[in-house]
Amino acid sequence: MTSDTRPPRLTKRDLARLITGIENGDLNALRTLHEWYGHAGGAHIIGVTGAPGSGKSTLIAALTRLARSRGQTVAIVSVDPSSPFTGGAILGDRIRMRELFEDDGVFIRSMANRGALGGIARSTADIVTALDAAGYDLVFIETVGAGQAEVEVAHVAETVIVVEAPGLGDDVQAIKAGILEIADILVVNKADREGAERAVSTLQAALELAVPSAGAAGHHGYGALHRVESPAMAPPDWRIPILKTIATEGDGVAAVLDAIARHRQYLEQGAGARRRAQRLEHEVTLRLRDLLLKRAMQQIGPTRYHTLIEACVARKLHPQEAAQELLNALVRDDGHAPAE
């Protein structure tokens, strides 16, 4: 297929290896990524999240088929959980995307979350940037099967689709804060199943509850690092659609793809710039935190660190006191007065 617009000489093989390098923190790969950053920004980045079994992979496959028939190229990043015990993982989202494997205008990458909380991996944002810079028109991020708190994808994606399926949760689940509040588009998949109408009306009711006043957005109880601008609390110029699909049959999928395109138009009218700035602020803050921690750990050294951990184990120190003591030691090493 000729609509593939990757930069010349960048084969799928090159892109795949670059992604591996990014995932493993390889310095050369990261340098390339930083050089490419200026070329990224053209793709529409779409997060797809929802409970395990709601049909995220099948929906993405159906959306991709349709987008391809409309001449768009598509990259998919699918995240599955790593085992907390062995670090290994079984990445099985491709099972539902088999007919896309050989399409030259589609790139699918499975990744393990490698212990990260929040539904995606630490390197997912960078991998999405690489796919974006490589010229794919749409980049889908499929999160780990998510429940209520896996909202990290909202910091990476421009448009977030939350997929529900009938019978997966009762009314109270839908009202809980978190995952529902990051939705730009709500999809009730498996709409041929009993309970689909009820799921739609439950979501409708939950949305109405969530909209009360934009002023509430500042009092979420999240730290600055975790705050997401909730589409449900944005000015009412974007109405969150609730769409029914039967992804296995392709039913309703066109309406979802149309809603994705409409949401992008909405973002381009101004809301997108604000969200992008907020996303980048979050990302810079996270990365600063990582760098500070790394440098602090180097300076503290393992001996001092483990001595304090043992003090916590023996309950001689509260973890907060241990952390404060480490910080004080850092500042003393720098020759400054300890901060309180």
Added chain:
Amino acid sequence: MTPTPEATRPLRILIAKPGLDGHDRGAKVIARALRDAGMEVIYTGLRQTPEMIAAAALQEDVDAVGLSILSGAHNTLLPRVVELLRQNGMGDVPVFAGGIIPDEDVPGLKAAGIAAIFGPGTPLSEIVAFIREHTPSRHPIANRDS
């Protein structure tokens, strides 16, 4: 403590089922064993063509490919996977196979580039050890025991 980048570098292994047989219990057992050995296993499901397997291996940038086959079509399908990997510049990626493969077919498959063939009853630890041994050039650190 925050792990260094080098410490978090699991091997990525594609487990695929070429051909038309509909039983993937064996493939799933292998996938699980590799996961338990700390590897990231991409499992693509039943009825894969060699072209699909090679395309997945390419995009996923895997360190090894494991093929489970019970259909009897191994003499055509397995060498074809090796051939396609080579065409994609992935000739250095070891391909191993398991399932029902008669002894007399083994020399031909090995000559065609299949690195190892594990029959029924092979201890899973042997497969794990094989993968660790045959992938050092790509990911030196992944060999360490974790």
